[in-house]
Amino acid sequence: MRTFPIALAAALALPSVANAQETAGKVTPLFAEDAVLEVTITGPIKQIVRKAKRSTDAYPAILATAGETLPIELSARGLSRRQKSCRFPPLRVKFPETKADGSLFRKQGSIKLVTHCLTRSSAEQLVLREYAAYRLFNVATPKSHMVRLAQITYVDEGEVVDRKLGFFIEDTDDTARRLGMEEVDVDRISPRSLDRQDAARYALFQYMIGNTDWAMIVGPKPGDCCHNSKLLQAKEPGSTGMTPVPYDFDSSGIVDAPYAEVNETLGIRDVKQRKYRGFCQFNDLMPSLAARFRAQRTDFESAIAAIPRLDAENRAQVRDYLASFFADIADDAALQKNLLDDCR
Structure with missing residues (x-):
């Protein structure tokens, strides 16, 4: 920077x-395809949600998708959504370990995850409408953040807390590198x-x-x-x-x-x-x-x-x-x- x-x-x-x-060859693996990912995130989800309005502390968690299981650090992020608007906060996923060459998350360090925010059944449609806004800007210019949809199952101590659509946003450093x-x-x-x-x-x-x-x-x-x-x-x-x-x-x-x-x-x-x-x-x-x-x-x-x-x-x-x-x-x-x- x-x-x-x-x-x-x-x-x-x-x-x-x-x-x-x-520049398409420089896209990180996560954003190289558009298919909806099936992702399971296991960790202290309830605690993160409960403390989100006052804390962005990171907690050890596990992310599983596409045949791989990765240790992550999971935290609430954002300002207005986290502090004012959301029953379920937007999240940040940090990968503390180097990923293998074949990993879908290779080259990812810390990445934003847009979540469902509200717990009502219509919440996923709002996620999709915001995802659509990113895709529209992708049409307007390659100087834009790429996004990847995911169906995410949130698990806390063996209990499925929620299962909702979300999407990952390309890190700005990766956007810059791609361009x-x-x-x-x-x-x-x-x-x-x-x-x-x-x-x-x-x-x-x-x-x-x-x-x-x-x-x-x-x-x-x-x-x-x-x-x-x-x-x-x-x-x-x-x-x-x-x-x-x-x-x-x-x-x-x-x-x-x-x-x-x-x-x-x-x-x-x-x-x-x-x-x-x-x-x-x-x-x-x-x-x-x-x-x-x-x-x-x-x-x-x-x-x-x-x-x-x-x-x-x-x-x-x-x-x-x-x-x-x-x-x-x-x-x-x-x-x-x-x-x-x-x-x-």
Whole structure:
């Protein structure tokens, strides 16, 4: 991880599809396939859940999948979900031992696991809708976190505590390595430090999924840029423009989680109400980016259609929400009225 001064110029080109394909060989084994994993996690699940609101202490546990059994350290993670929203917290899985070459978790050190959060039967559908948001950004750009669905059985002292869908998120260092980049550690930055294309695409995507719970130039606390985003930088000497990579989409309209809180300072009344939060200095790029998104509409819709186990009602809701986005960017006039006039 490199540390950079605040003032940096922005000028990185968008990688081509060919470049994205060339990096495919660098994907870690866990994210090399899309099939839903069958995973069993055995450990002090009840204790972790009970203490989650006040503790992220790690506990020894066992992860079993795909014919292998691995020692892990399991802990609650996150902020708002862990402390405010979830009956079952999001988890972090750490692998303290080196894995064999044939292991599905080879090269994994510490990895985030998105869990079902709520215990109701519909909780899995929310997981799938957030998973869908990640897959949509995968369509938009290879500069995105890969994800892997898993059917997880949680066992504590021989008792099955729960069995729910979740998904693993590619670690940011692995995302950077896959792209020939590296993560940047900064306090906060100027919009001028961002790669213009990547920042504009980021803002358009966040509008597409109806997410306002993010920032790409500042974090929630000093030294931690940025809020629900990571910054990547090309490794070449003299490279400048930083790429914001978003994560954590449970507060978005496309997920529509019952616990999601509206940011009233933005003048919206419902998490499904979209609000454009892109920077005005990137407006000149938006017509061409919107045209590209329109050209990719079939790919976006195919990504939704391919989400396994998303039921018909939720699939239709996600598809309809996506359709309303394309109505908002139907042409340059609609783009200007619905998005760019609200730029910052």
